Amino acid sequence: MSVNIFAYNIPFISIFLMMLAAIITPILPNRKRIPEKLSCAVVFVNVILSAYLIYVLTNSGGSLTFNFAMGNFPAPWGNELRAGPLEAILSFAFCVSMLLSLMGNSDSTAEDIPEKRRVIFCVLVNLLTASLLALTYTNDIFTAYVFIEINTIAACAIVAVKESPESIRAALRYMIMSSVGSGLLLIAICLLYDLTGHLSMQNMNLVIKNLIANREYIMPLTVALALATIGLAIKSALYPFASWLPDAHGNSTNVSSAILSGLVLKGHIFLLIKIFVRVFGLEAIHDLRMDNIIFALGIIAMIMGSVNALSQVNVKRMIAWSSVAQVGYIFLGIGLNTNAGIAAACLHIIVHATVKPMLYAAVSGLSSAAGHSKSLHALMGTFYVNRWAGLGLIAGAFSMMGIPAFAGFASKLSLMLASFDSPVMIFSLAALVTSSVLNALYYVPAVIVVLTHDKTKPKVHMNVSMIYKISMGIFIALTIYLGLFCVTLLRLLTRGVIVLG
């Protein structure tokens, strides 16, 4: 153990801190917005903890990882957590994104959710964060399954937290689709357990390597991998299975949409990355032909998500379909099946986890300036009412289109660079270019509408709260930072992916 004892305990502390906060929230007095402040405070502590963990791990050369046994027993017997650069960076990104979504949408949360429900909303947010952290750090595939279920129920409940029939219907649809996903994942885990006799990821990997080298059980391994991939693809809204997502995003309150597309999808994708890199290993994935399928599905999602977004009039639904396209980018990176490709996919996870909550926060600011209408035309001229939200929308749109110096450009560039030494380079380049053009086709009109002066409307003045300005400022700063200085981050992520396997 070459990290200090405090850093060594950080994964455990952050998960249990979130859990304890969730458990104690219902007992707390429900006055002066104490539950919300507690949630924000605990997530903020987690931001600092994971930043410290990143600092410790990078100063040790960036290739250091450690396993944390949950209890007295090491890996094949007990549950374990594992922390490396990749896990630390992703949990940092998730916590930052969660904190900013909570802060940036706090006004619309106060409007949409009645006081009594807000306590439960805070409990659910804490549980969701805890389960995301556990998913990021876990080294045991069955633990991952349990926490995925916590994640699913909390996410559905967060969709249903807005008291309207549409949101209940959307949550129910989401619930059914993700139950199908969990069922497939569960049977895949059982198959893998039967073939390997382990539930801990690195022990599974050793056995699977042996099996593939001896060409034993190839068919069951392929089926298990395919079922796990489909299950997680349904849960992370890969295109043909994404029909639930626009409903769930369009009909829920803003903070739920931000959390859902910024964080919940990403947790499942990261678990898929872990299964690919850590349980099977990249060569095995290539042997079992899963990389090409993922790659093709990613490309289809990139195009179809954008095409569907083109025909939306509701801004939130448009951004939701754009999430489907962005999930396609991430799957494209995973489908390249190289360390560079997966690192680029992780970079895109981080970029999207920053930009999408920013877009939702911006839309919530703009639509409250336009009298709570969600249709694109109603937003005309709202830039001049709420400039911070307008700036956020512009920065987000530029980032989605891939304008240089914005976050999306960095991740798209690294996806392109990663695909250069791959045999499918031409497809991925074509898809990246087409999808960027399609993104521009629906984000540019949105920006133009927001910037156009509406002469017919009376001048509205709106007080923008300080907390909204601060969180929007941090969002924009992060977007530009990721766009300009992503090289160090990308190098760290690549090292993280290499030590993950």
Place this chain on the structure above:
Amino acid sequence: MNEDLRIIWRNFFNWVMGNGARPENEEIIPEAPPDLPFTQKQESRNSRFHELTLRERYSHWLEIHGLHLFSNVYSGMSVLICVVIVLLLLVTVAELPKFGSENNPANNEVMERYINSGGEETGAKNIVSGMILDYRAFDTFGESALLFTAAVSVLMLLAVSRRDSKNSPERLHKFSQDDSILRGVALLSIPVIVLLGCVVILNGHLKPGGGFSGGAILSAALIFAANAYGFGSVHKFFSERKFVIMISSALMIYALLNAWSFFTGANDFEAYISKGAIGNIFSAGLILPLNICLSLIVAGILYGFYALFSEEEI
């Protein structure tokens, strides 16, 4: 010949772009009366249907038949997917290791250690209890957190919101107030059920059973009492606030106990927990207190589910 083609083309063009000639034998269906129930509501053709462009006609058609078509395609795809998955899984199952054989890959060093040293390392006679509450305690903690998540979500959906908006339809289910047979049976059997639940909980590390099954039995006693004596009598000692506080504090104790054992175990600190002799009630370290906490959580949550679903409040 050329002229004919041109006429055909013009007709086609008009058909696509609208303003087409009206077919002579088309009968115009009168609009359906608006107060039909919505499932029987028939969409009628617009009398100016022939003037619509192809695109409008398409969207019109989609409006009428779209959902139906979508659900048909969806059903077809689902059947196909299910059949493919079952066939794939059957082929897979045929290749899996043999049923009941001791040379299967799953019977490896993991299972051997659970059995060989499970007794000494956890102090539990019931190896499964020792496994889920000591070796793989984090899984079980996640599981109780999942139960807590579900309880909180159901509470949100069924209690918190509906008390604000009392528009829920009347329940058909009414409790008869004085059912003396039910009360007599309840008086006799509830103590037995509670006793059985306690035995199952306290013997969780020795015999089959434990916190989950014992908690389920206790909640059965509570539900029985609520049905026999009415929810009001249960409310006297089990109000909503008490319910929430009980579940939260039991889960809190559970989480703290788990955190203590994880923290000391991972850092190799002294844990100050004695394992005791195998087979005694007071043995197996933390497993007994963990089981008691779990049973309180499970009993509370299961009774809460029943009360919420049948009575709208706890």
Place this chain on the structure above:
Amino acid sequence: MFAKLVVNHYEAAAVIIFGIGLSNLLLQRNLIKKIIGLNIMNTSVYLFLAAKGYISGRAAPLLIQDAAGNWINDASVYVNPVPSGLVLTGIVVSLSVTAFALALTLRLYESYATLNIDEALLKMTREQEALEENLLQESDEDVLL
């Protein structure tokens, strides 16, 4: 393949039940039946796991004493305890999911008076259209006034 399926008949049955549950979950229009399908699917996984843990001729994983009163802790006496633990966890998972899905269904029924999601969607769009028409008519009246 058929002979192998006969050897693994518990797993084969589990897999077929899994397919039945999955097709119920996907195909049933009624939400309650969908949730029953979900439960069938999860239960079939428990059957699969229970079959995987079984080793012929061995005892349940509760330590037993030999004649001299010593605990027998020989791995060749007991069946594999891991799948039993996984099943215990899985039961709680499916209980929680079922309770939550039923609560959502109850709320859907209260809002739309139907247990069919598609019908609920149709009702919602109809209601919205009616609302928009009303709004249009009102604005027309405003213009006339």
